[in-house]
Amino acid sequence: MSKRVKATPYQCPVADDLFAAGQELERLYPRIYCDVSRRISMTMTSPQLVRRALTTVLEATFRTGVTWAKVVSMVAIAAAFAEECVVQGHPNFVEDIVMCVGHFVAMNLTDWLAAQGGWDAFPTAKEPDIVKIPDGSLMLFTVVMVITGSLVVLLGLRVLSDTST
16 A cells, blocks of 8 residues: 555445555555565465465454454555565466455454444544554564564475475
């Protein structure tokens, strides 16, 4: 989401607020949502590897619980993955990213979303604290990204060795 692209978000009441919160998150923490593949030491070489890496990052993000800020972060992370796939010459992987996030939400966030009152309960742009990351969480997020990167590299090597035998 760091590059300006003309996009027509899905027409639902929360889309504009979610998009605005994502832009604010990127503005406040620009280094987190760029060069994701470099941070996790991978190249977007296959849709399977991208889905595994994204799922691993999302699992780490939500490991300690769900908040609206993490939901916004999930969208920003997915956008960063999509942008890097396109830059690395794989625009066809973007649909896999969308499907991966949809599956992750369906499998991991639906109970929490329902308990909050659904997507309609998403805080509006008038509630700026939604995208604030508490002190210390930024360092934790960086450590999680490095560990995730190591796991993705090991997983990628394992997949490559399995396919070459």
